[in-house]
Amino acid sequence: xxxxxxxxxxxxxxxxxxxxxxxxxxxxxxxxxxxxxxxxxxxxxxxxxxxxxxxxxxxxxxxxxxxxxxxxxxxxxxxxxxxxxxxxxxxxxxxxxxxxxxxxxxxxxxxxxxxxxxxxxxxxxxxxxxxxxxxxxxxxxxxxxxxxxxxxxxxxxxxxxxxxxxxxxxxxxxxxxxxxxxxxxxxxxxxxxxxxxxxxxxxxxxxxxxxxxxxxxxxxxxxxxxxxxxxxxxxxxxxxxxxxxxxxxxxxxxxxxxxxxxxxxxxxxxxxxxxxxxxxxxxxxxxxxxxxxxxxxxxxxxxxxxxxxxxxxxxxxxxx
Numbered sequence: 001x002x003x004x005x006x007x008x009x010x011x012x013x014x015x016x017x018x019x020x021x022x023x024x025x026x027x028x029x030x031x032x033x034x035x036x037x038x039x040x041x042x043x044x045x046x047x048x049x050x051x052x053x054x055x056x057x058x059x060x061x062x063x064x065x066x067x068x069x070x071x072x073x074x075x076x077x078x079x080x081x082x083x084x085x086x087x088x089x090x091x092x093x094x095x096x097x098x099x100x101x102x103x104x105x106x107x108x109x110x111x112x113x114x115x116x117x118x119x120x121x122x123x124x125x126x127x128x129x130x131x132x133x134x135x136x137x138x139x140x141x142x143x144x145x146x147x148x149x150x151x152x153x154x155x156x157x158x159x160x161x162x163x164x165x166x167x168x169x170x171x172x173x174x175x176x177x178x179x180x181x182x183x184x185x186x187x188x189x190x191x192x193x194x195x196x197x198x199x200x201x202x203x204x205x206x207x208x209x210x211x212x213x214x215x216x217x218x219x220x221x222x223x224x225x226x227x228x229x230x231x232x233x234x235x236x237x238x239x240x241x242x243x244x245x246x247x248x249x250x251x252x253x254x255x256x257x258x259x260x261x262x263x264x265x266x267x268x269x270x271x272x273x274x275x276x277x278x279x280x281x282x283x284x285x286x287x288x289x290x291x292x293x294x295x296x297x298x299x300x301x302x303x304x305x306x307x308x309x310x311x312x313x314x315x316x317x318x319x320x
Contacts, residue, residue, distance in 0.1 A: 034070075200283075213301060262277060
């Protein structure tokens with residue numbers, strides 16, 4: 001077993017003691033999430049997947065705002081939807097781990113129990129206990145983001161729209177992975193929402209991270225803005241956006257331009273430190289003027305970018 005894999009497994013074993021506590025009494029007004037043991041391959045033994053599950057459970061419980069349940073180790077993946085429905089859960093978390101050189105590749109998914117749709121997915125490379133807890137916090141943030149979007153849709157459903165249009169969903173359907181779906185009562189259908197006529201051109205962000213992380217941040221920005229606006233990826237380079245705004249927009253003068261800068265640092269939490277990403281979002285008009293700036297911080301790139309995008313959407317719901 002490689003040294004870093006052995007160290008990661010040891011750290012997970014240390015966390016196991018605190019994570020094995022019985023589930024607290026569920027609160028009816030909070031979303032419920034079931035976390036299942038992560039699948040393993042390569043040099044990782046099944047016990048590492050169970051320990052990863054318990055790190056997620058312990059971390060997500062500590063962060064608060066939801067009921068978190070540890071799923072049974074004997075439940076088969078194909079039965080996750082039915083088992084989670086038995087807990088009256090809103091979501092379940094599943095994943096897969098494999099050794100990757102001197103670290104571990106972790107694939108994690110958040111699935112809606114009522115629809116069987118993956119609502120959040122991420123692949124990360126972890127090499128320490130801090131990395132594992134950061135991924136758990138990212139999953140915690142994803143649950144809260146889904147609940148916030150759901151509640152916002154309910155509020156919007158109460159207000160009739162004069163020009164309704166279906167909201168696009170760009171997520172993978174699990175129908176080809178499971179033979180059956182949960183029989184839990186689905187949440188009520190929501191009224192379709194309309195997007196503002198003003199669109200947004202998303203230009204590749206910059207920052208002091210790797211090219212892959214910059215690409216991940218750009219894609220996260222496109223997804224986050226497209227949830228509320230008609231967002232389009234621009235091929236323009238991240239240079240002097242104020243000077244290039246005219247050519248980026250071309251004849252679509254009513255649109256805006258979005259980009260930003262992504263940085264990474266560390267935050268201390270008790271005895272441990274965890275990675276924290278910061279994203280500075282900038283929105284320009286097609287005339288080169290700065291329309292707005294917003295900031296987001298979180299334990300993952302997706303969550304940091306999404307936080308800044310949500311702030312912009314809240315302050316500028318019509319994109320101007």
